[in-house]
Amino acid sequence: MGERPKRPLSAYMLWLNENRESIKKENPGIKVTEIAKRGGELWRGMKDKTEWENKAAKMKDEYTKAIKEYEANGGTDTGARKRKNKKDKPAKKSKKKETSEEEEEEESD
Template sequence: MSTHPNAPKRGLSAYMFFAKEQRENVREENPGISFGQVGKLLGERWKALSDKQRAPYEEKAAADEKRYEDEKANYNAHEDDEESA
């Protein structure tokens, strides 16, 4: 994995899209909850979702993975150009 600051960021997983969307709801429903407890509740909610309920997050993850692959290919092409110059 490259540590170059201009390297593209990896795509997010379906769970990460779900967690980003739901984190604030969990915090509002459970005032004073710790970071670890938020993660635990998010994990439980994710496991409880049906395949149909997960589908929008899976689609976002697939699109983000494609974005990453495209950006990585472009980044690597430019890195190769700079190395051969």
């Protein structure tokens, strides 16, 4: 049965992968972490992203078809990362809030 198809890259990631080398050339000695930061700045500044958005949309369509095919051939979501619903998480109690309520009670005594 083969592996589950990988999720497609976003328009930004497609663009960044293609422009990573030119970012390195324009910024000699740039750190790996700074490449993505600089890439993000350049991406936000771009006016026309249609080329990349179209490529990403095409990849998403191909992914959707591949997933349907995968599931039709008996593939399941087992082993795939599953997102938990916010409802599933226990509510967090804010210690700050508890402290202030306790302080108020002490002050009013």
